[in-house]
Amino acid sequence: MSSVSPRAGYSLCLDIISLVLSLLVFMSTVRAGLGSTWSASEICPLGHFPCGNVSVCLPQVLHCNGQEDCPNGADEEHCGDNSGWANFFDRTIQIPLPRDLSTDCFLQQYPDRCQCIELELQCVRISLNSVPHVSPNVTSLSLKSNEIRVLPENAFSRYTELQRLFLQDNCISSVSDRAFNGLFKLQKLSLSQNCITLLKHGVFADLHQLNWLILDDNPLKTITVNTFTGLRSLFFLSMVNTSLERLPSSRLCRHMPFLNWLDFEGNCIQRLNYSTLLSCDELTVLSLRANHIKRLPENTFQSLHVLGELDLSSNQIKELPLNIFRGLQSLQILNLSQNPLSHIHLSQFDHLTQLQSLGLEGVEIPDIQTRMFQSMKNLSYIYFKKFQYCSYAPHVRKCKPNSDGLSSFEDLLASVILRVSVWVMAFLTCFGNLFVIGMRTLIRAENNLHAICIKVLCCADCLMGVYLFFVGIYDVKFRGEYNKNAHVWMESLECRTIGFLAMLSSEVSVMLLTYLTLEKFLVIVFPLSHLRPGKNQTFTILAVIWLVGISIATVPLLNDELFGNYYGRNGVCFPLHSERVEKPTAKDST
Ligand SMILES: *[C@@H]1O[C@H](CO)[C@@H](O)[C@H](O)[C@H]1NC(C)=O
Ligand SMILES: *[C@@H]1O[C@H](CO)[C@@H](O)[C@H](O)[C@H]1NC(C)=O
Ligand SMILES: *[C@@H]1O[C@H](CO)[C@@H](O)[C@H](O)[C@H]1NC(C)=O
Ligand SMILES: *[C@@H]1O[C@H](CO)[C@@H](O)[C@H](O)[C@H]1NC(C)=O
Ligand SMILES: *[C@@H]1O[C@H](CO)[C@@H](O)[C@H](O)[C@H]1NC(C)=O
Ligand SMILES: *[C@@H]1O[C@H](CO)[C@@H](O)[C@H](O)[C@H]1NC(C)=O
Secondary structure, three states, X not given: OOOOOHHHHHHXXXXXXXXXXXXXXXXXXXXXXXXXXXOHHHHOOOOEEEOOOOOOEEEHHHOOOOOOOOOOOHHHOOOOOOOOHHHHHHHHOOOOOOOOOOOOEOOOOOOOOXXXXXXXXXXXXXXXXXXXXXXXXXXXXXXXXOOOOEEOOOOOOOOOOOOEEEOOOOOOOXXXXXXXXXXXXXXXXXXXXXXXXXXXXXXXXXXXXXOEEEOOOOOOOOOOHHHHOOOOOOOEEEOOOOOOOOOOOOOOOXXXXXXXXXXXXXXXXXXXXXXXXXXXXXXXXXXXOOXXXXXXXXXXXXXXXXXXXEEOOOOOOOEOOOOOOOOOOOOOEEEOOOOOOOEOOOOOOOOOOOOOEEEOOOOOOOOOOOHHHHOOOOOOEEEOOOHHHHHHOOOOOEEEXXXXXXXXXXXXXXXXHHHHHHHHHHHHHHHHHHHHHHHHHHOOOOOHHHHHHHHHHHHHHHHHHHHHHHHHHHHHHOOOOHHHHHHHHHHOHHHHHHHHHHHHHHHHHHHHHHHHHHHHHHHHHOOOOOOOOOHHHHHHHHHHHHHHHHHHHHHHHHOHHHHOOOHHHOOOOOOOOOOOOOOOOHHHHO
16 A cells, blocks of 8 residues: 555545445435435424415314315315214204203102202212112113113103113113113113123113114124114114124114114124115114124115215225125215225225215225226225325325325425435535546546546436436425326336436445445455456446446336336335334324
8 A cells, every 4th residue: 555645635535525425325315215204294383284285384273163264275174074973973963052050959759879950860880789769750860880780670660751861881681671661752771881681572662762772882692673673763773892793684774764873883793684784774874893794795785875974994804796885875984994805896986976085094905096086076085004005096185194204195205304305415416426526537546446436436326316306306396286196107207217217326336335345445454465456357347337237227117017116116216115104193183
């Protein structure tokens, strides 16, 4: 090795600059892929939400407050979705206005530890083991959390004025088939959180006025059509977590013509007969979430013409018959999330023209196509397993997951930091490397071959700068409406080309750096050896490095079948593994 001369100092300096630049490029790429945790919603400060595609942020309280605050009215559109149920709830059920708070008791006879207000009585958690004796004109009776085990014949027949009866959390195990005799005015009945294994035929036969029946959390196992005889006003039936293994095979709603709301969440139902729901003409909400349904016959939902919400999530449905949704012209919310669906037909959703929200979380759709979602013109919300799928539903207003860490529904580069760093890095890389090339040319280096290697390295780095410039330009071009263009963009020749450039740049840089390091290493370990590459060898090595780089970067372009759209997997056209699951936050409700 020669002694350190000023020239050697210069060239060392330049080497360090170019190495640092290469490193920076590398780190920015890696960082873009792995480190960025900013999503589009963070364009707005905490506690604010964005006004649709417009870059306006408003405080969260203005969201869905009944007044249009965004210039485009986006804050008042489709406010119902996150609720779903609550939405229907408000529309179908009149919530009574709070009455004057009177504490007078109009009942003459009731156990000491109960609380009486007007004609309503609450006997909660006072260890009652049978139905207490109270004045017959009681209208509301709550016996929650007591120790009543048996409901005998005529248990309530004295209380003919009763409108609401709450018997939750008693571990009632035996219910006489005449237990509710005489309750002709009863409107709400809750038997949830008990130990009821059997409800005999006709047990509710007198409850002609009953609107609400809640049987949640009982180990019921079976029900028959005749269990519900007499419930001719029933509106709401909830049987969550009742261990049901199957439903009656035919006409479940025969005795409940006005049944509107049916909830079978968390049972063990394995299949539905096509005629089970045949007479449920008034049904607006049907939940079969978290059951063991594997298969659904084609006509299962054919008569549910007014159904607004259908929840089939968390089942074991592998395949949906082509026309399963044919009769559901009014359906607005459909949740198919967390099913091992293997195939979705191209025209699967064609009949759901009114659909506003579609849940497909956790569903792998390998053959996803824009055609699948086209006919749902009113679709505003769609929930997918992957952000990439969002680009196949370009007309939908809101898609989750909202971001893959790089792009968001609105923008190619989701975070401001990412955008700024793309431009800064593009300039730094391009001009920094050009500067180094220039300096290297002006200042004659001692080791000419080495200088050539550095120049070639700079050229390779420059390609990365060009790539970053293009990413920045397309980001600006698609600002605010990225998802509409995402699919076309990722399939485009431009995307593939810049992806190719970036790949080529990083491969050549890495190989060159490895080569230079090896060379330096040899110089240090064997300072006096003649093991130095000559001019021809160096040129050969450089050529080989470029050839290898170009081939590796070209292979995915040639073989689409094997690699798919290798470069167009994400918006920045560079194969980064950046898939991420969005953590739901309060802000996401916008
Ligand atoms: C936002 O979307 C609406 C339609 O939803 C469109 O009319 C409007 O031009 C868009 N605005 C911008 C800035 O993209
Ligand atoms: C409730 O019934 C009792 C008789 O048991 C009667 O004296 C009382 O006036 C009734 N109260 C009301 C408000 O009807
Ligand atoms: C389901 O109901 C059983 C009683 O039937 C109860 O022990 C269990 O905690 C309930 N499970 C859930 C998730 O509510
Ligand atoms: C469905 O119900 C019909 C009529 O009750 C019955 O004949 C048929 O066997 C049932 N099918 C299945 C698969 O249970
Ligand atoms: C759909 O169902 C899944 C699983 O049951 C649930 O996590 C998700 O919140 C539902 N989606 C909507 C929009 O209700
Ligand atoms: C979309 O919804 C609006 C009301 O929200 C309704 O008037 C319109 O008919 C629906 N469009 C289609 C294609 O059903």
